[in-house]
Amino acid sequence: MRFAVIADVHGNIYALIAVLNDIAVQGIEEVFCAGDLVGYCPYPNEVIDLIREKAIPTVQGNYDEGVGEDLMVCGCDYQDAAAMEMGAQSLYWTQEVTTPENKEFLRGLPKSLTMQSGGKEVLLVHGSPRENNEYLYEDAPVLTEVMNELAADVLICGHTHIPYHKMVGAKHVINAGSVGKPKHGRPWATYVIVGMQEDEVVCEAREVAYDYEKTAKAIEESGLPDHFAELIRTGKG
Secondary structure: OEEEEEOOOOOOHHHHHHHHHHHHHOOOOOEEEOOOOOOOOOOHHHHHHHHHHOOOOEOOOHHHHHHHOOOOOOOOOOOOHHHHHHHHHHHHHHHHHOOHHHHHHHHOOOOOEEEEEOOEEEEEOOOOOOOOOOOOOOOOHHHHHHHHHOOOOEEEEOOOOOOEEEEEOOEEEEEOOOOOOOOOOOOOEEEEEEEEEOOEEEEEEEEEOOOHHHHHHHHHHHOOOOHHHHHHHHOOO
């Protein structure tokens, strides 16, 4: 069985459309989303509407929770006061423009999804099984702790915006990267295709070119911080 996982769209409708088109070209019919549909880019409603139209099973990211619940913070990890201030601007801007119906949709998203594939149990979350805003970087010491506690065979997450596939003991952890705000140093959207067989888990991380300049210019015209446009252009989101 092969399926695609997307994550961290963050209001970037142009990247999402490009990725869904690429998934279709690859012949993948089943798509899951590891959360964070909104924030930073100016199309939260368009992204949510497309996810709903396509009926893509989605877990709730920390930003989805922050917007859906109208929270004061999004649970993001900012490096300094300036980044924190811009993050607050993004959160409040997104809360203001997201429709009540779409906020209700975000509130209703599950924290996790469990599925069976190729004889293996797969757990899909946004951050980690413990917290939707816990970062599971590939080289983080906490990753071993989380995987040792994991009952499933495969953990799929997002939140870091950097894709990877790693084995911890006999278990697999896969990060889907970011569709809308990648951090791999290139502007292209990323997602993963996962293949499951009885004794094998195969993961292909794909990069998809799209017109990122349209997103960057839309950010600059929206009232969101211009710095977000530069992150889109450089892939240092």
